[in-house]
Amino acid sequence: MTASAPRSQPADIPAQYDPATTERDLYAQWLRAGVFTARPERTTRGGGDAVPFTIMMPPPNVTAILHVGHGLNNTVQDVLTRWRRMAGDETLWLPGTDHAGIATQNVIEKQLAAEGKTRYDLGREAFVARTEEFVRTTGGAILDQLKAIGASCDWTRTRYTLSPEMSLAVREAFVRLYDDGLIYRGHRVIHWCSRCLTSLSDEEAEHEDEDGKLYQIMYSLADDPSQGLTVATTRPETMLGDVALAVNPDDDRYKALVGRMVTLPIADIAIPIIADEYADPAFGTGVVKITPAHDPNDFEVGVRHKLPMPVIMTPEGTMGEGADASGRVPAHLRGVDRFAARAMIVESLRESGSLVRVQPHKHAVRHCYRCDTVVEPRLSDQWFVRMKPLAAPALDAVRSGRTRILPERHEAVYINWLEGIRDWNISRQLWWGHRVPVFYCGNCKWQAALRTDPAGCPKCGGNVRQDDDVLDTWFSSWLWPISTLGWPNEQSRDLKTFFPGDVLVTAPEILFFWVARMIMSGFRFMGDAPFHTVYLHGTARDTQHRKMSKSLGNGIDPLDVVAKYGADALRWTIVSGLGMGADAIFDPADLEKTFAPGRNFATKLWNIARFLLTAAGDDAVAPIESIDQGRLTRADRWILSRLEVAIAECDAALGPPRPTASRWAEGERRAGMRLNEYAESARRFVWNELADWYVEASKARLQGSGPDRDVARAVLVHAFDQALRLLHPIVPFITEALWQRLPGHVDGEFVARAAWPVRRGVGDEPTGFELVRDVIVRIRQLRSDFAIAPGKPVTVHVSRTLDGDRDGERQRASDSLDAVLSEESSTIERLARATLSWGPVANGAPNAKAAIMGGATIAMLLEGAVDVERERSKYAKELAELERQLGALEKRLASPGFTGKAKPEVVESERAKLGEWTAKREHLAVLVQSLGGA
């Protein structure tokens, strides 16, 4: 089956839908037609009339392979992009990959380890070359995988964070911030990963609660070893770097000791007792050891008191003498791993009697976010970005409504983080990444950040060398919304057209890593936020709510799902289960249970189309606008009005695509992005309304030959066409496959760029078809209740039990009921498998059964004996329950609190409810009586 084949016969549609070949073929068609390619010239910013709509894909790591998290993230983006594309926007969904400094370097280092080598065996240049080669040949595979799930990205604009263009942007940003004094060299304690051999930012060093130990150690006074102070520490090995003991200046216990010296055990050197507010008298013994080079707080104390700062560990995490540490690390500890050293030190303290006690202690220990190694605080020189000035506009953006974050609760988290923001350590002692563009003269003191590499020192002509460090991966990511569009070239057409963008879709984990920083860079370099909406979706988890991960083995391979059930099934499951901000739960042990509903839905659509093509043929179909209103049946008017409702619901669930003004107004700020509600509305329309009722009710007309057939065809094709459009963003493949088969389809047209449904403003009033449905359902219930064999014909005698009533409203209801029943009798008879017969049924007839609807009562006489008492008691129970609720309702409405405070529309709807229930009570009473009520 190829889409280019002629499709004049309905027989062209196979009985079975085959996602695999269809999806591949359709994706190729879309690409060939350039459906996903953004055209700046069509936009309002480029001289056209389309509003631009931009989404930047969070670039997956270049070495990543697709997992459900990506599937989730990109499906959401695709739904939004396809929706806006159909709605007439000029959409740009820009894809790309991230060079992922530490992560990628780790991959290559693992390869080297398998070969028995380290990166140092290769040297920097060869290592980078090898990594580049790896990325070039096997990297970016994930982008192809995204095509398999239908991602409608503009692949002509694919970007990579370590490409030359991105380097240009990174360098420009660095130089500007450096020249503005916002990037500086800092000498302080940072998080150090002794496995990756690099510093980490605060965000990259993640807390993990651990059961540790609190060691209390006695430091004796240098001039009187019989006295001493007890200090508590969780990391005894750092004591070799102690330069003082601190007590609180107001702590009466120790006031007298301030200024005296103690002997540092093991290292056997004298250090002073100092007074500092940092020591908390209430914690432990109130005495804290000060290790400036290995603890950020101690560092601050060290600075205040101008203390030495000896480094007593190597970068690799073994004990060793670094700067200022000579004589501190005993020979037998040098080269010993820090944790082994801890045990050895504790043991020798125990032997010497210095170990006062050891108690269990729960505390949070920071770990490297890439390799999970315990991070070591370590004094070193790093590059930092001064964040306060950058944070201010980003803070204001969310406060003022320029950018909203959904779900709303994340806004408080964002604001809280930005208010307490600390400077960002951006240098990494890695080889894979953008190199810090700072140059130093080997001769004079000259140093500068430069856009291009200098030939020599501009001051003295001496040799220059570039800083060895590379930049944090996020230093390129934070420029993503602008660098991908051509910044720093501000004349770039894409930048002028597609910045600022619209929506950012990502997981909450990287709100700080990435989202906040992108907003900052947007303001800093372009003077505006890069998007007006941040949509944070949940995490993919298994049924035990554990995060899906490779190490747990509880993941689901999206491509596996695509192969088994089709991409649409995967997408359907994701979207229909996507509550605002809620985690998405999938069962990796039961793919069938998880994804079959999506497949089943696609199959349903397929079969509706098969019916449509068989019954309606594919001769030309009149446009719905050309059908004279008077020729529409109740079913026609009903399904058209249901379509109006469905469109309205989908639009409401998706919400406004952008703020109406330059900022989100309170009323719209939290609206929309309810993808699950959108999916449900569309599904209900096409399945429960169009397929279950309209198609069934219209079969006779469609299979007949009268002029009415054309009316039914027009309505059916219109309704299904619109349904396919509503569903296309969620299930793009099946809808495209079917839409192209609809009668009247013109070759080369795609539902992917067909117009999004718009309400026509017709069919608001009740159509009477609701009554038809009620009658059919009631008769079906009777058949089922009385176990009447499906094949057995049954006659239903219809009469109005309240016929004598001349009250106007009720009379009208009865008259309208009569009209509906007689005019629609053939439909009712067919769908309910019953014969309708008019005429009064004697009250109390032994086999009478009745149904209530629309303000009138009909009685039905079923052939064969029925259990009248059972019926009577059933209705009597219903009546009793109704009376109870009616009583409560009446009481509620009569209370002064209600009439005084409730909104007018609520009062009105509650009054209407009261009337409805009252009428129903009357009907039920008649019914119970007619069934021989006791």
Next chain:
RNA sequence: GGGCGAAUAGCUCAGUUGGUUAGAGCGCCUGUCUUACACACAGGAAGUCGGGGGUUCGAAUCCCUCUUCGCCCACCA
């Protein structure tokens, strides 16, 4: 140690500012291969909305409290 979220049918979840008799999918029960569809159709059972208290004419929805999970943030050695 702070902050936030969740708890609704057997399972996974909706339920937008308090206002029809709380919904969907899956599962379950009973029928049906009714000429688009058994990946379907028709009918049905099933929830004291985590416990307790409060506000209100009215609470799954707001307030307090308790229990159980989860997430984020955090320099108490």
